[in-house]
Each structure stands twice: as C-alpha cells, then as structure tokens.
Amino acid sequence: xxDTALHAADHASDHxxxxxxxxxxxxLAMWLFLxxxxxxxxxxxxxxxxxxxxxxxxxxxxxxxxxxxxxVSSFVLLMSSLTMVLAVTSAQRHxxxxxxxxxxxxxxxxxxxxxxxxxxxxxxxxxGLGFTTSLFGSSFYTLTGFHGVHVSVGVIFLLSTMGIIKxxxxxxxxxxxxxxxxxxxxxxxxxxxxxxxxxxxxxx
Amino acid sequence: xxxxxxxxxxxxxxxxxxxxxxILAAITALEVSTYYVDFGPLFMPSLMIMMVVKFVMxxxxxxxxxxxxxxxxxxxxxxxxxxxFVYFAALAxxxxxIA
Amino acid sequence: xxxxxxxxAATTPVVVTPTQALGAVKRPVxxxxxxxxxxxxxHKKIGIMYxxxxxxxxxxxxxxxxxxxxxLAAPNGTILSADxxxxxxxxxxxxxxxxxxxxxxxxxxxxxxxxxxxxxxxAFPRLNALSLWLLVVGGIVLNASWFLGGAADGGWFMYAPNxxxxxxPSHGVDFWVLGLQVAGVAxxxxxxxxxxxxxxxRAPGMSMMKMPVFTWMILVVQFLLxxxxxxxxVALVLLMLQRSYGAxxxxxxxxxxxxxxxxxxxxxxxxxxYVLVLPAFGIISEVLPTFSRKPLFGYPFVVFSGASIGLVGxxxxxxxxxxxxxxxxxxxxxxxxxxxxxxxxxxxxxxWLLTMWGGKIWYTTAMKFAIGLVMLFTVxxxxxxxxxxxPSDTQQTDTYYIVAHFHYVLFGGMVFGLFSGFxxxxxKVFGKMLNEKMGSWNFWLMVIGMNLTFxxxxxxxxxxxxxxxxxxxxxxxxxxxxxxxxWNLVSSIGSxxxxxxxxxxxxxxxYTARKGKQAPLDPWDARTLEWLATSPPKxxxxxxxxxxxxxxxxxxxxxxxxxxxxxxxxxxxGEDLVRAEEEAAEKDIHLPSPSYWPIVLATGVGxxxxxxxxxxxxxxxxxxxxxxxxxxxxxxxxVAETIDFEPPSAxxxxxxxxxxx
Numbered sequence: 001x002x003d004t005a006l007h008a009a010d011h012a013s014d015h016x017x018x019x020x021x022x023x024x025x026x027x028l029a030m031w032l033f034l035x036x037x038x039x040x041x042x043x044x045x046x047x048x049x050x051x052x053x054x055x056x057x058x059x060x061x062x063x064x065x066x067x068x069x070x071x072v073s074s075f076v077l078l079m080s081s082l083t084m085v086l087a088v089t090s091a092q093r094h095x096x097x098x099x100x101x102x103x104x105x106x107x108x109x110x111x112x113x114x115x116x117x118x119x120x121x122x123x124x125x126x127x128g129l130g131f132t133t134s135l136f137g138s139s140f141y142t143l144t145g146f147h148g149v150h151v152s153v154g155v156i157f158l159l160s161t162m163g164i165i166k167x168x169x170x171x172x173x174x175x176x177x178x179x180x181x182x183x184x185x186x187x188x189x190x191x192x193x194x195x196x197x198x199x200x201x202x203x204x
Numbered sequence: 205x206x207x208x209x210x211x212x213x214x215x216x217x218x219x220x221x222x223x224x225x226x227i228l229a230a231i232t233a234l235e236v237s238t239y240y241v242d243f244g245p246l247f248m249p250s251l252m253i254m255m256v257v258k259f260v261m262x263x264x265x266x267x268x269x270x271x272x273x274x275x276x277x278x279x280x281x282x283x284x285x286x287x288x289f290v291y292f293a294a295l296a297x298x299x300x301x302i303a
Numbered sequence: 304x305x306x307x308x309x310x311x312a313a314t315t316p317v318v319v320t321p322t323q324a325l326g327a328v329k330r331p332v333x334x335x336x337x338x339x340x341x342x343x344x345x346h347k348k349i350g351i352m353y354x355x356x357x358x359x360x361x362x363x364x365x366x367x368x369x370x371x372x373x374x375l376a377a378p379n380g381t382i383l384s385a386d387x388x389x390x391x392x393x394x395x396x397x398x399x400x401x402x403x404x405x406x407x408x409x410x411x412x413x414x415x416x417x418x419x420x421x422x423x424x425x426a427f428p429r430l431n432a433l434s435l436w437l438l439v440v441g442g443i444v445l446n447a448s449w450f451l452g453g454a455a456d457g458g459w460f461m462y463a464p465n466x467x468x469x470x471x472p473s474h475g476v477d478f479w480v481l482g483l484q485v486a487g488v489a490x491x492x493x494x495x496x497x498x499x500x501x502x503x504x505r506a507p508g509m510s511m512m513k514m515p516v517f518t519w520m521i522l523v524v525q526f527l528l529x530x531x532x533x534x535x536x537v538a539l540v541l542l543m544l545q546r547s548y549g550a551x552x553x554x555x556x557x558x559x560x561x562x563x564x565x566x567x568x569x570x571x572x573x574x575x576x577y578v579l580v581l582p583a584f585g586i587i588s589e590v591l592p593t594f595s596r597k598p599l600f601g602y603p604f605v606v607f608s609g610a611s612i613g614l615v616g617x618x619x620x621x622x623x624x625x626x627x628x629x630x631x632x633x634x635x636x637x638x639x640x641x642x643x644x645x646x647x648x649x650x651x652x653x654x655w656l657l658t659m660w661g662g663k664i665w666y667t668t669a670m671k672f673a674i675g676l677v678m679l680f681t682v683x684x685x686x687x688x689x690x691x692x693x694p695s696d697t698q699q700t701d702t703y704y705i706v707a708h709f710h711y712v713l714f715g716g717m718v719f720g721l722f723s724g725f726x727x728x729x730x731k732v733f734g735k736m737l738n739e740k741m742g743s744w745n746f747w748l749m750v751i752g753m754n755l756t757f758x759x760x761x762x763x764x765x766x767x768x769x770x771x772x773x774x775x776x777x778x779x780x781x782x783x784x785x786x787x788x789x790w791n792l793v794s795s796i797g798s799x800x801x802x803x804x805x806x807x808x809x810x811x812x813x814y815t816a817r818k819g820k821q822a823p824l825d826p827w828d829a830r831t832l833e834w835l836a837t838s839p840p841k842x843x844x845x846x847x848x849x850x851x852x853x854x855x856x857x858x859x860x861x862x863x864x865x866x867x868x869x870x871x872x873x874x875x876x877g878e879d880l881v882r883a884e885e886e887a888a889e890k891d892i893h894l895p896s897p898s899y900w901p902i903v904l905a906t907g908v909g910x911x912x913x914x915x916x917x918x919x920x921x922x923x924x925x926x927x928x929x930x931x932x933x934x935x936x937x938x939x940x941x942v943a944e945t946i947d948f949e950p951p952s953a954x955x956x957x958x959x960x961x962x963x964x
Contacts, residue, residue: 019503023273025426028499031276035283036491036529042287043537043567046295047552054558056551071236078232082225085266089218131550135557138550142541160937169938186267190259197255201238202248275502286530286617294566297621297633 024173030180034187041191044143045198051135052204058133061140061204064124073116074196077151080109081189084182091178099178100162106185107158110151117148140199147195150188157181216265224265231258330939331897342897344428345842349435350414351732356439357407360398363446365805367395369798372756376795378777378788388773389456390475394446396459397479400579401486402442404713407721408582409434409490412497412521414732418833418840419515421506421849426499428895429941430492436905437489444912445482448475455479458771460572460623461542463553463564468546474916480543481912484536488908491532494525501525506832508851512606515831515855516599519606520585523613527574527581530617535571538564547915565627569620577616580680580712581609583720584651587673590723591655593829594670595662598855601654608647608654615644625696634693641691645684652681667827668742672723675750679715683708686761704764710757722749722808729815730822734838738819741811748804755797759790766790825877830858834877835884846888895941904932 019025052061087102121141131141161181164170170177216224235254243250264270269277295301331342340348371391374380383391413431417424425431448454455475457466466476501522505514514522542564544550551557553564592599599605621629621637629637655677664670686708690696699705722745729737768775768787780787825834834857836844853859860880862871907928914922 020505020509021273021275021502023275023503025499025503027276028279028502029427029495031279032283032495032498032529035280036495036533038280038283038287039290039530040533040536042291043534046291047537047541047563050295050298050300050560050563051552051558056557067236067239071232071239075229075232078228079225081228081262081266082221085221086218089221131548135551135554135559138544138552142544142550160934164937183267186262189266190262193255193258193262197235197251201235201251282526283530290534290570290617290620293618293621294570297566297629298560298562299630 024176026176026180027183030183034183037187037191041143041146041194044139044146045194048139048143048199051139052199054135056134058128058130058137059124061136064127064129065200066120066123067200069116069120070196070200073113073120074192076109076116077113077189077192080106080113081186083109084185088175088179088182091175094175096165100165103158103162103178107155107162110155110158110185114148114151114155117144117151121145136204143199144195147188147191150191154181154185154188157184221265224261228258228261328899328935331899338897341902342432342899344424344432344895344897344901346413346417346424346428346431347732347840347842347844349431350410350412352435353406353413353438354410356435356442357403357410360402360442361407361805362809364395364398364403365802367391367398369802371395372795372798374773375775375791377792378775378780380774383773385773386453386456389458389771390454392771393456393458393461393479394449394454397445397455397483399713400459400575401483402438402445404579404717404721405486405490406438408521408524408579409438409493411517411582411586411721411724411728412524415728415833416497416500416518416521417504418836418844419518419831420501420504420509421832421845421851422500422504423844423848423892424895425496426504427496429898429901429936430496432898432901433904434489434493434496436902437485437492437908440905440909440912441482441484441486441489443482444478444485444909448478448482451478460568461564462561462568463542463545464555464559464561466542466564467553477543477546477916480539480546481915484539484543485908485912487532487536487539490528494528494532497521497525498529506849506851509856512603513851513854513856516588516602516605516609517582517585517831520581520588520609523609524578524581527578527613527616531571531574531578534567538567538571541567543915562624562627562629565624566621569623570617572623573620574613574616576709576712577612580717580720581612583676583717583723584609586720586724586727587655587676589829589831590669590673590727591658591677592855593727593827594665594667594673595659596665596828597658597662598830598858599654600657600660601650602854604650605654608650611647612644615640615647619644622691622693622696625693626700638691638693642688645688645691648684652677652684665827667726668737668739668746669723669726669827671743671746672719672726675746676716676719676723679719679750679753680712683711683713683715686711699764701770702764703760703768703770706770707757707760707764710753710760714753714757719749722746725808727827728833730826731833731836731838731840733815733819734822735815735819736822736826737811737815741807741814745804745807745811748800748807752797752799752801752804756794756801757797759794759797763787763790763794823878824881828861830855832857835860835880837881843892843894846884848889849884898936898939900932900936900939904929904936907932 021028055061083102083106087099087106090098090102121144129137129140131137158181161177164177165174231254235251238247238251263280269280331338340352343349370383371388374382374388374391413425446454451474453473453475455461455466455471455478456473457471457476457479461476461479464470501514501518541550541552545552545554551559553559553561555561588599588605619637619641621633622641625634625638659674686704690699690705690708726737726742729735762785766781766787768791775787775791777788822838824838832849832851833840835849849856857877857880861873861875861877863874864870865872907925909925910928911922911925914920914925
C-alpha cells in the first residue's frame, strides 16, 4: 500500500531511532512543557483573581467588559482549534496542500483573535483602563497580554511551518512537526477557555 | 529495536472532530447565555462545569490525549494538578473562597 | 581535526564540506581549540563547562561570604557599609544557589546521567548547549550589576514592596530579575531535556527500577524544576513589570498585598531547596555502597522516598511565612505538612546508615565527604524539625538560628555531597586521581571550618541576633563572655578555616592536572555503568550500547555469585570488560554535530534582557538575534548531513569527526 510505504519512509527518516518508551522525544518534551505552562498561567490567573476587584482608579470590570464582542473572539479561537486538528490529520495523510490550507485558516483565525485583543485593549485604554491605572488594570493586561503573545507566537509557528513545508526543509518527521505545533495551539485555546469563564463571564 | 510506535489510525475521523467542535460551540453558546439569562444559584456551578468539560474535551480529543500513551497524560495532568493545588492553597490563605 | 574510523575500515581521506543554514551560514565542524568548546553539543564537554562556571561562582560567592564574616567579626565593623552589606548577602545567596549549586549539580547530571543509563548523549544535545550558555549569560547579567550602579540588595528572596522601584531605586534588582529569568529558562529547558533522556534513552534492559539512584534523584529534581520554575517566573515578571513599566502589583497604596510575592516566591523556593540537596543525596547513594563494599540498603525505599520528598515538597512552602500574618489555620496546615516531609528524608538517612553497617569501609576522601553529609545533614535536618513547629519558629525566624539550619543542610549536605562527587568521579572525567592526602586535609578543614562557622549561629540566633544585620556593637552584644561578640568572632574564624579547606581543594585540582597519578579505569571497584567507559570516556561513550540485566549492572559483570560459598567472586576487571566492548564495537555510530546556534541564541536573549533596563532599541536588536538564531536552528538538522563527513569508505562503515587527543 502506498500509505504503508510512505509511513515506513517516515520512520526511516527518524534514523531508526528507538526509545525506551516507544514514544517520540519531541512529543514528550512538548507535553512536559505544556504541563509547566499550567503553572505559569495558573500564577497569572490567580494574581488576576486576587486583584480583579481592587480598582483604586479607573473603571471596574463590570463597567468595561464587552461580553458579546469577547464571545465572538472566543468562538473564533475555538474554531481555530478545529482547523488545527484538520491540519494535523491532513499532515498524517501526507497531503501537503490540505495541510497548508488548514494551517493557513488556523493562522488567519488566530490572527483575527489577536486583532480582536488589540481592538479590545485600545478600547479599554480609551475608556480609562490603563496598564498602570489600578491593580485590576495591571493584572488584566498582564494575563490577557501574556496569552495574546502566546497566540501570536503560535501564528508565527504556523506560518513558519507552512514556509518550511513548502520549501521541503523539514528536518524531522513532517506530520510530527504539525502535530507538535497543534499541541501548542490547542493549549493556548484551553487557557483561553479558562480565561473567558473566570475573567469575563464571572462578574467581579 | 522498536521504533517510535505512534499510531494515528485509531482516534477520530475528520467528521468526528467536527462533531466535537460543534459540541464545543454549543457549550460556548450556553456559557454566553449566562450573561443574558439569570441562572440563579446554578450560575457558578454550571459555568465551572462547562469550563471544565470544554477543557477536558479539547485536551482529550483535539490534543489526542485520550488515545495516546498514558505517559503523556501523566506529565500534563501532574502539572495541572500541582497548579490547581498550589494556587488554590495560596488563594485560600488570602481568604479568597470565604464569602 | 582528527577522523576516527570504525574498526575494520580502510583509511580513506575525507573531505569535509559543511552544509549551510539560511543559505548563508555554514555549520561548524571544527573540533579543535576554543571552537571545540564553544560550539559543542557533547554532554561531557558541556558538563565540564558547567563545572568550571559553577566552581568560579563558588569562589565568588565564597568571597562575598568572607566579606560578610569579616564585617561581623568585630564590633562596629567598618569593612562594609550598610548598603554594601545588603548587596553582599543578597549576592552571596543568589550566587551560591543559582550560579554555583544548581549548575554544579547540572555538571554532574550532564556528565554522568547519560553514562549511567548507557546512552551516548542527552535527548536534545543542542538544547543542552543552549542551557549552558543561557546560564553563563544569566550569570553575567546578574553580576554586571556590580559594575553598573550596584548589585541587588533586597535579600535573595527579594520581598516586595521592598524590592520595588520606590525602596530599591538602583538597577541592581532589575539585573537580578533579568539574570534569574534567563537562568530560569536555562534550567527549565534542561529539565525537559533530562526527563526525556531518562524516559527514552535508557539502554536495553534498564527498567526504571534498575537505574542508579543518582539518576533517579536527578530525575526527581527535573520534575521539581519543570513545575516550580514557572511560578518564580510569574513573580519575576510581575516585579519586572512593576519596576520597569509602572504596573501596580506590589503597590500597597493601590491595594496590593505583599503576601502575593511571598507565596509566588516560596512556591518555587521550597521545591528549590530539594532541587539543591537531592543531587547530593544521589551522589552519596553511589559513593556509600562503593566504599562500603555493599549494595545500597533498601534501593526501592531510597527511590520512593526521593520521589515523595519531591511531591510533598510542593506542599510546605508557607513554612517560610509563619510570621507573615497568614492566620492560625494556614499556619497549622503547613506546620503539619512540614513535619511530614521529615519522614522520607529520615528514611534515606537510615538506608545510608544501614548500607554502611556490616560493610568493609574504605575511607577514601569521597567516602569521608559522604559520611560527613550524613552526619551534618542530620544536624541541619533536626534544626529544620524545630522550625516546623510554628510556635518555636516564631522565635527562630529571621534570626541566625535559621541561617545555621540552612547552612548545615546546604553546606554540610549539598556541598559535602558535591565534594564527595568530585573525589569519586574525578578519575573518570579527567583520567587522573585527585591526591588523597590533600583530600584528607581538604575534608577535615572543611568539617572543622563549617562547624565552627555555622554551629555558633544556632546560639547566636537564640541569643537574638537577627538576620541581615550589618553591624553589632558591644553595648548590645549581651552579657557575659559567651555573648554575640564571642560567637560572631568564632564564626568568622571558622569561615576562614573553611576557606583554607576550599583552597586546598583548588590546589589539589591544579596539582592533579600537572602531576596527578594516571587513573585506572575502575579505581574504586565501582558498581554502575559509567565505569564501563574509558577514563575519560570516548566521545561516543560506549563502543557498544550495553544490555542491562541487573541493578548495579557493572558490578554484576565483574562479580558472579559462587554457588558453593554464596559469596561474590570477581571474574573480570573493569579493563577486561572495556576491552571486550572495544572488540565488539558497533560500526555505525552517528553523533549529533556541533552548532553555532545555542551560543548565538543565548547571546540574543542576554541582549534582549539588557534592553529591558536600557531601552527598546536594544530589545529590538536582541529580539532580532533571537529570531535569526531560532530559524537557523530549526533549519539545521541535529546530525550534520552525511555529505558533511565523508565519502563512504570501502567497506561501508562510517566515519565521524572526533576531537584531537
């Protein structure tokens, strides 16, 4: 079967690396990294939860959040997770064109989300909530800003992966690279699932 | 000498992933509805449950954790569990959970 | 550069044509001179560099300590002003913890973990190099502060709001925050690297419960790091945002709670102390059995107690905050948890004692340091138990009693373990034996010195001397002969005796390099796989990846049970075993290739950090270097293309580039 031949070729390109667990080094590393990121975002989220109601100056959360807007943003990011999975399955089927298509869509959705964040930030600043205005302000921008930077880095990963696939310069297992970018991307999505509920939907 | 034995043949079809995505979208809609509809005392518990369900679904299906080696689950969920433990404890000392 | 050939190959001249990354930069294949070290990805060279860096900072941190002791030796000390004193104790602790202890453990882990599990390198060799260079950059950023307006002065725990812009206006704290963030990333990357290495690169037959205890302890440490470092990263980021960008996180006037910093710091800070001591526990778990001529007593208990210490270590952090106003419920909970963690540590002490019991003890320097650890750590552990009891800690906290406790566990525990490791493993790394006579002087002066330095601190603490006090006067030294003055003087004298002990070690190192005895392959009749290599090991570690059948596999290859007498009879020397491996050597060994990118990326990160202090243009330059190096790295295969090395030789075996000598 052509599939098996390609599959075997993929493994051959691994230099026949065997591992004690039978699992990929890179995938183990990525999951470990994501496990540690739980503690990073947990700290930022906890800081926000502690300080969300401390508004010495400037607007209070209830006065400033635009739930309908953020809901749309959240939906966009959630859908980008779907398109990311479709990119991964395409890569596993060795369908380069489909892979790049879904990677593109994911990147566009991700960039849209970041654009939405930028719009939200600039609106808030105009409405009087700056980074230094209050504890609420500092905590909010730090938490969502960190998340936004993670999404942006993810978009760069997606675009870079596409570029490297196009130039046929992937040094390892192509499907695995897309899978690992996918794991990172989904993690960024699940952090937002938590942020959306705790920060936006639960009133301070 | 065993090679990396990842199998992607079990797991889900594209249609399956789309189904998961639709479920997630529906839950999200329900979450957003808490902004418009008064859930009364169910407000907090339902939001928390929905958040956790979405989280676990993305991790289990989109991130394929349900179908992969348990070692990955151990590495990730240990980090998550430690995060929950230390931050809950720290917030508790701030009397955060006392009304 | 030298070409080594696999056995049996014809000598064919090789043309090296390095491939290019980014269409511009050729990857290095030089393996001679300084380039051999700067671009290496070999875990052994990286381990040695970690050791050199760590030793350098040990001396720096030691000098800082001696200045502190000089200042406190007499009343009305004039060696250091109050401001200088604050910088000195801050930097002494920061340097010792982050630039000496962790990198030195990293040196041992890097060098020996792959060898102990029968591997040829770690899972991610270039990331390994990156960790090293990030540490170097972090150390430079941290210490640049001395020359750029003053070092950090808020204590190594840097409590906010004292460490904020209002009360710490110089750039010292900024460099501290940046230096630690860089070093923290280094350790995080390293921890992921080593965990994957242990999980995935064990020799065939080496199940987890056949791994040496040193490897196990390092594994636990990596889990501690991977989950605790992000928490201090949050703290450092929040402080950096406040100091450099006006955020309000620790601004009490805005409603901030100072306890937030303390929680974030100590959630990291407590696992960190186990990060510091567990490697030393691992080292002596190898040394004690070797020099007792007995296997480690209760291997599963030692392993599981190590893992328990790691896990429970995440649940006790607020015992550093007993006097901070947490309230009785929180204090009680953390007090009980802290008492619980003494149990697994006690288990280890008993296992080590029972290992020695009934053994034929060989009192080498390595063994003396190991026994020293068991005794001195016990002292420190006992004072620790007194801290766990919150009411008594309320008196002890922030006094010299605490300083005594942690120096007994850190110096008597961790440092003695590291020195044991030096004397034990020096022959394997450098092919020479450290001089045992000097080693004895080294050991005894350090024992006497450390007890004279830190023993009196228990008394000083109970007599009421607070920590971080830059000066004492006769009027307030208390009554009687054995007052603060007396014990401070004794402590200061002790510190110089300790320094002489360390100096003798350094002399030993230089003497050994010049005139040291050539080391046999297995001088100690040891038990674990790293001794199945030559001294020093070949670049590829093992000519043939060993197949493992036992715990203490190397021992079981030398000794076989005699059916008649039920004793272990030696059937082979280490040399015999290595020779057998050479004769059965594998023909096709690919080693990962050197790379520019780790050191370039690390430099970029350093520049990026300095930009936080000195302005956005510098940040932009740093970011550009980081991006350039990242892409270069990603586009470069981990093993250089086959065409980089050879035309294939006549019989199909491969050649690889190897360093000269």
